Amino acid sequence: MLAYSLFIASCISQKEVTYFQESPDNPQRGKGMQAYIPLIQSGDVLSVVVGSLNPEANEIFNVRNMATAAHLNYGAAGGAGGRIQPIGYVVDEEGNIDVPLIGKVKVDGLMTDLASKTIRTMLEKYLKEPTVAVRFVGYKISVLGEVKNPSVFVVPEERITLPEALSLAGDLTIYGRRDNVMVIREENGVRTYGKVNLTSRELFDSPYYYLHKNDVIYVEPTKARVTSSDRTLQILPLVLSSLSVIAIILTRVL
DSSP: OHHHHHHHHHTSOHHHHOSSBOOTTSOSSOOOOOOOOOOOOTTOEEEEEEEOSOHHHHHHHHGGGTTOGGGSSSEETTSTGGGSOOOSEEOOTTSEEEETTTEEEEOTTOOHHHHHHHHHHHHTTTSSSOEEEEEEESOEEEEEESBSSOEEEEOTTSOEEHHHHHHHTTOBOTTBOTTOEEEEEEETTEEEEEEEOTTBGGGGGSTTSEEOTTOEEEEOBOHHHHHHHHHHHHHHHHHHHHHHHHHHHHHHHO
């Protein structure tokens, strides 16, 4: 079986596994895509960290963020940190978060820096020289299919590219199709399915180069993988039967 797997792998050409190849139709330098900036929407969980000249007053706002630290690092959400229920400010169906002292604040459709400025302005009535930092809690992307470590990954920087996500998953296996990677994206109730060719430099101009929060990346297996799996299922019973016969013979000899 090992020899057969090596044979299948040897049939895969270098062109099929080499990333970012140049072609006559592609320019040396792409136009580049504008970096994705996520907007707050209903259902998001936010960390709102407040600072001021009164540390005791700050704790009123920051107590909800105490359990979010485990989520603000790269890693699989299924790990030890992923089992902790995130605490933060949940954006309700109307797009508001409920902040102590100031009540409901409309944040739906805002970038986190603008949400920070909005809350800071409202807090100036109660705190002296307040500072506010708003971040997403649980900014996640999922990678599955023919990669070495499929998982759900938490992204602390709130910005990640498709190659970076695949690197977190340990890169594609030799059996992963690099010319047909699917990115599943759902925003505002609309689901889209994008196809990306990792072997082409056109990737850098794709709207799926910068991933959005909650994107799902699926790497399709090659025909070689399917053929290899089918052949393994065919050969395995024969191998097991042969081992049983050998065991019986050895038992009688001994």
